[in-house]
Amino acid sequence: MTVSVPRGFRAAGVAAGLKSTGANDVALVVNDGPDDAAAAVFTTNRFPAAPVQWSRQVLATGRVRAVVLNSGGANACTGAGGFQDTHATAEHVAGELGIGAIDVAVASTGLIGVRLPMEQLTAGVTAAAKALSEDGGQDAALAIMTTDSVPKTTVQHRDGWTVGGMAKGAGMLAPSLATMLVVLTTDAVVPADVLQTALKQATSVSFERVDSDGCLSTNDTVLVMASGASGVTPSAEDVTEALTAAATDLAMQLLADAEGSTKDIAITVRNAASVEDALTAGRACARNNLLKTALFGNDPNWGRVLAAIGTTDAAFEADRVDVTINGVTVCRGGAIGDPREGVDLTGREITIDVDLNAGTEQATIWTNDLSIAYVHENSAYST
Amino acid sequence: MTVSVPRGFRAAGVAAGLKSTGANDVALVVNDGPDDAAAAVFTTNRFPAAPVQWSRQVLATGRVRAVVLNSGGANACTGAGGFQDTHATAEHVAGELGIGAIDVAVASTGLIGVRLPMEQLTAGVTAAAKALSEDGGQDAALAIMTTDSVPKTTVQHRDGWTVGGMAKGAGMLAPSLATMLVVLTTDAVVPADVLQTALKQATSVSFERVDSDGCLSTNDTVLVMASGASGVTPSAEDVTEALTAAATDLAMQLLADAEGSTKDIAITVRNAASVEDALTAGRACARNNLLKTALFGNDPNWGRVLAAIGTTDAAFEADRVDVTINGVTVCRGGAIGDPREGVDLTGREITIDVDLNAGTEQATIWTNDLSIAYVHENSAYST
DSSP states (O other), X not given: OGGGSSTTEEEEEEOOSSSTTOOOOEEEEEEOOSOOEEEEEEOOOSSXXXXXXXXXXXXXXXXXXXXXXXXXXXXXXXXXXXXXXXXXXXXXXXXHHTSOGGXXXXXXXXXXXXXXXXXXXXXXXXXXXXXXXXXXXXXXXXXXXXXXXXXXXXXXXXXXXXXXXXXXXXXXXXXXXXXXXEEEEEOSOOOHHHHHHHHHHHHHTTGGGBBSSSOOOSOOEEXXXXXXXXXXXXXXXXXXXXXXXXXXXXXXXHHHTOTTOOOEEEEEEEEESXXXXXXXXXXXXXXOHHHHHHHHTTOOXXXXXXXXXXXXXXXXXXXXXXXXXXXXXXXXXXXXXXXXXXXXXXXXXXXXXXXXXXXXXXXXXXXXXXXXXXHXXXXXXXX | OGGGSSTTEEEEEEOOSSSTTOOOOEEEEEEOOSOOEEEEEXXXXXXXXXXXXXXXXXXXXXXXXXXXXXXSBOOOSOHHHHHHHHHHHHHHHHHHHTSOGGGEEEEEBSOTTOOOOHHHHHHHHHHHHHHXXXXXXXXXXXXXXXXXXXXXXXXXXXXXXXXXXXXEOSSTTBTSSSOOEEEEEEOSOOOHHHHHHHHHHHHHTTGGGBBSSSOOOSOOEEEEEEOOTTOOOOOHHHHHHHHHHHHHHHHHHHHHTOXXXXXXXXXXXXXXXXXXXXXXXXXXXXXXXXXXXXXXXXXXXXXXXXXXXXXXXXXOOGGGOXXXXXXXXXXXXXXXOSOGGGOOOOSSEEEEEEEOOSOSEEEEEEEEOOOHHHHHHHHSSOO
């Protein structure tokens, strides 16, 4: 299901032995057309992994016929040999499907700085090609998991057309461990340039506003493919709306499954001079370890909210900023507000509202707390 | 001793009941002259605490006769009432010493957003004034501790003149818990403008290159006072050298005592196009939670070093960057170098050398790992 729900798509997920656990680790999603329009957003990290370098070339054509994804190895910082591995993988997929390598996008996730076991990966691709099916979406979603505890999928039905999707990762565009990978599919008729504009807009208000730990991966990839199999040509606005709905659904699933987190935190900055200011102030909170540990400890430490936004260049006057945590305005005019004892932080959901009193714009950043389990998971990962 | 070692200074530290533990919590350092030149560097946080706002006014005169410091409350984000508390504290010190309030700098550390118990603080000031002595430096150093496990002090003897100092905190200019406070004293004859230039240079290569958790406090203060009691007038270069030595000594003590840390990490970025580039790349590593947790787990995860510097705008080519961890060049040319298994991370000291191969400048940033104890301490602080 999921990516294979829209017409024109088949998918598969198989276990190729890249993961020591024997779980699925190679996924294949194929667009059988009639169209093969595609668009993507990649990491801006200046050490892009080999599959990102390769897929950027593929996407320059605006066309993708298939995407192969693997967990169990990021193929990042692996030099010319690593790039050849990605190229060989695309060639192998192309051979199995009778298409060109330039039609095949590649995405990888796992440990940086380790070469992929190509013999196992190639055998996995062969097995995945054999297993391709219109029911293969769930297997594919399982195959891209790393520390994810559950697969993340979405389906958005519209008037005669559908968007499907799958994702792995734990917080983004600053993903936590290794990477965020997302594949979206639609059977709508959408030209590549419309698809690119719509995807960029959709990611800017979803994945790019989830910031689990501020760490930007070398492998982040969000890919969308349009088969046109529904025969329906929605407006650009409708495409943007549906992709945004799918991306937001997946983003919230990533947040809820962030490594070791015990809180889902929505930081809304209101009455900012600009959306950019609101995002800057929100991100400063989302990346402040002192605030994130305080929230882990159920401590409504609003001083750390102010200390965080006090490091930014957002427009505000220090004596006009209000902070409300879970409905209690604990800070008024940059000073002491209602008693912090009134704030109940025992649940998983936390809302922090910062009113800058400096304009009319607003934005929300979603993040998690910084927990003992986060440290444990991320200190034990590769060893 | 410490701040009271240079001639012309007396100090005291007393327990006023601000700390529930009954430990020392009010410190007083008095410059008996003949000179009263002073300089300071304050936090750049846009929510400066009341004592920072006050002390900035005092320092505008280039003169300080006394500084009063308290732990047990930061007096930050406390509005007009909080500022009045600081003013009243300075007035009370002035009354005890027979000087003007404008001669008295104030520094506070503790929880943000809580008013100080003025009755206890005032009584503490009176007691501290009575206890002032040329042997009071150690008591003063104890009185400014919060989560510090040991007091931090330094003495630098030069040719006929001396610099003394004390500090509290755990990592800066991004201090961890609450704040970094530093008081330096010297019996050299130094005009205020020379002192300011020397202090700025000294802090820029010491405290500003220690980055424990990237969080900038509302209260950070580094104050230096010159009594001229030695009668010696050193050159500006010699003053800068001695202040830098004192500041570096204290900065390394802060690093070693950072909350819950198990590693002292020196990140040196070499062959950068500029010192600024080297600092930017070093800070990106120092603030990367994934790298810091990996090091806590004794994992030489060099991919996370590249992923961190890959988010910066420092000049480099991705395929020309080398990374050496504790002497093993685990990454060459942005790709796999010597086996990571050869890296021994079991000790407390870790050196990470990043060679950008993009110029001739270099800089070192010092930081700590991100440990389970860090999360524990910072989640349990105010509750």
